Amino acid sequence: MVSAIIETSGLTRNYGDICALKPIDLIVPEGEWLSVMGHSGSGKSTLMNLVGGLDRPSNGSLRVGGEDLLALSEDGLARFRREFVGIIFQQHHLVPYLTAVENVMLAQYFHSVPDEAEARSALERVGLGHRLKNRPGELSGGEQQRVCIARAIINSPKLLLGDEPTGNLDHKSTVMVMELLKELRAEERFTVIMVTHNQEVAAWGDRTIYLDDGVLVREERMKS
Amino acid sequence: MLFRILKNSFLKRPKAVFLVFLSIAMGAAVATAFLGIAGEVSHKMALELRSYGANILLEPSAVEGGGFLREEDLPKIKTVFWKYNITGFTPYLFGIAEFSAGGKKERGVVSGTWFARQLEVPGEDPSVQGIKGIAPWWEVEGRWPEAADESIVGAALAKRLNVVPGGDVTTTVRGRTQQLRIVGVVTTGGYEEEQLFAPLVTVQSLLQQQGKISRVLVSALTVPMDDFGKKDPATMSKDEYEKWYCTAYVTSVAKNVEEVMAGSRAKPIWQIASAEGALLKKLNSVMLLLTVLALGASATAVSTSLMASMAERSPEIALMKAVGADRLQISAIFVGETLIISVAGGIVGYLLGDQLAGIISRTVFNSPISSPLWLFPTAIISAFAVAIAGSVAPLRRALLIEPVRVLKG
Structure with missing residues (x-):
């Protein structure tokens, strides 16, 4: 029996009068790759932000890795993010004036102690051993996304969150990134939550849930 | 990182x-x-404010009989702890005399003083002390006295005696007479305009008070008084007294000067010290x-x-x-x-x-x-x-x- 890494009950998020996420009950077993699909404004990014400790719910309960996120202070959530979560953004969000290796070391710095050799190794794992000293502006979109993946995995997170990580990539780069994530997950055994509106990308997961207007309307288990 | x-x-x-x-x-x-x-x-x-006049007055202590101070102690003022803060001083010896000039007679105050005396103190830099240094606002029509029989006369007294620079005033004290040549008429805006000023040694001789002085005016650079400076030194602890003594309050500089002038009592001239x-x-x-x-x-x-x-x-x-x-x-x-x-x-x-x-x-x-x-x-x-x-x-x-x-x- 695999234990649950994420448990939500009646999880809700309101922004003023707008209910971005209506009460959701969700259990994600440890090690699962969960794809979250839905149209724009369906609440999928909101769900990911709540699970990643980037936002606070309006109602309901939310436990991730045994931590009650509602009980954590601002600094407690920051600690949770650096120790437990790795995030891959659609827009990469790399610090423009730092090199690829320094961008990876940034996550190490906030987590514990920067280790350049380890950061280099992480970039080599994502196939960027030859681009260590390049700044984001000197990298292609796919390469930037791989730096973002290296930064997300450098602290060995239990939970990897992807917010449309291939949204800005062409098909070839998308496949490359997804294969890389699959390999890394096999090695690191982390849980993946991938927000996407691309059915092809969602199909890389074990299970897909569908959100519509903040409501979990359907879920689908992928055939292995 | x-x-x-x-x-x-x-x-x-x-x-x-x-x-x-x-x-x-x-x-x-x-x-x-x-x-x-x-x-x-x-x-x-x-330094500019020193032109307001002296800020410390040394007088004979009442405890000591209230007589005179000794002229021979004056050089010691340039040897005290705060000697570099003392920008000038001048002694005075006052007496009542009868002045006569051009047929006019009047009783008044004759003041013996230093005008610009070269002072040599062993171990110290030579300096010039006297009224010229500590009362720069005095306006002298004519010139300052240089010889023992020269004097300047206050403007009001000069007017009554009808004397001008170049004239003579006969000064008589208890039967002793001294002919003084008037070389200047002084305007100060104060009581000095009623007096006649002659070299200290001349007035000492006239008054038969050789080596004696009535008071000393001292001009010193001081720091503004604060609450601590206003405390009575007699009530201070040893540490407080040391701190007070080593701060250039007008009171501590006055105390410093008082210590070297035998039989003296030093008082700050508060209207000057306070204004400064x-x-x-x-x-x-x-x-x-x-x-x-x-x-x-x-x-x-x-x-x-x-x-x-x-x-x-x-x-x-x-x-x-x-x-x-x-x-x-x-x-x-x-x-x-x-x-x-x-x-x-x-x-x-x-x-x-x-x-x-x-x-x-x-x-x-x-x-x-x-x-x-x-x-x-x-x-x-x-x-x-x-x-x-x-x-x-x-x-x-x-x-x-x-x-x-x-x-x-």
Whole structure:
């Protein structure tokens, strides 16, 4: 029996009068790759932000890795993010004036102690051993996304969150990134939550849930 | 890593960094200049204020019989602890005499004094002491006496006796007569205009009081009186007394002088001392206020620059927060940046301020200025203070950034 890494009950998020996420009950077993699909404004990014400790719910309960996120202070959530979560953004969000290796070391710095050799190794794992000293502006979109993946995995997170990580990539780069994530997950055994509106990308997961207007309307288990 | 972040942040945003640096440097420069000249201005103003007249009066102590002081003790005034603060002194010997000139007769006060006496004290630099030094506002029509039988006469007395420079006044005291040549008529605006002033030795001889004096007026550079300075030395502890004695209060300088003049009692001339003290205190307050205002303006400029920079950097801050930076780590980066800039700004500000102080001193006081060493740490601390005060609002804004909103889509 695999234990649950994420448990939500009646999880809700309101922004003023707008209910971005209506009460959701969700259990994600440890090690699962969960794809979250839905149209724009369906609440999928909101769900990911709540699970990643980037936002606070309006109602309901939310436990991730045994931590009650509602009980954590601002600094407690920051600690949770650096120790437990790795995030891959659609827009990469790399610090423009730092090199690829320094961008990876940034996550190490906030987590514990920067280790350049380890950061280099992480970039080599994502196939960027030859681009260590390049700044984001000197990298292609796919390469930037791989730096973002290296930064997300450098602290060995239990939970990897992807917010449309291939949204800005062409098909070839998308496949490359997804294969890389699959390999890394096999090695690191982390849980993946991938927000996407691309059915092809969602199909890389074990299970897909569908959100519509903040409501979990359907879920689908992928055939292995 | 912090060093790499700071270094790259500086190199990437030279314009923003330069603006913050400039604001801090200007604040430190103005603080250095104002504080630098504040000390100097106090000193120069104190010297200027000595033209108000003497601020310490030495008289025979009533306890000692209230007779006379000894002229032979006068050189000792130039050997006391506060000798460098004593800018001048002059002795007086008063007597009642009968003046006659051109058929007119009148009883009045004859004052024996030093006009400009060369004083040689073993082990000390030679100096010139006398009325000319401590009462520069005296206007003499004619010239100052140089010989033993020369004198100057107060304007009111001269008018009544109808004497002018070049005339003679016969001065008689208890049957002893001295013919005095009038070489000047003095206008002071005070009681001195009713007297006749002759060399001390002449009046001592006339009054048969050789080697004796009635009082000494002392002009000394002093610091404004504060609550501690006003305390009665008799009630002070040993440490307090030492501190009081070693501070140039008018009371402690007076005490210092009193100790070397046998049988004397020294009293501050409060209307002079208080006016000087109040003026110097106000001057220092104005300089301090200007410094604080300049630093406040710099801190505002730093805050504005950092606010603009913070808006530009919000994605970077949001990202740092998203990958797990807590408030302390975010603060360390931004405060670290600002403090590094403030060290550079403080050094440059000190150098600029030193030059500025020199320009102000030359323009206003016509004299150069040398910055005291303590101004350097003061400039650095001022720069830190400006940097920290200017960072508060931007840092608060940075800490309130929500990654979810900034990193959206």
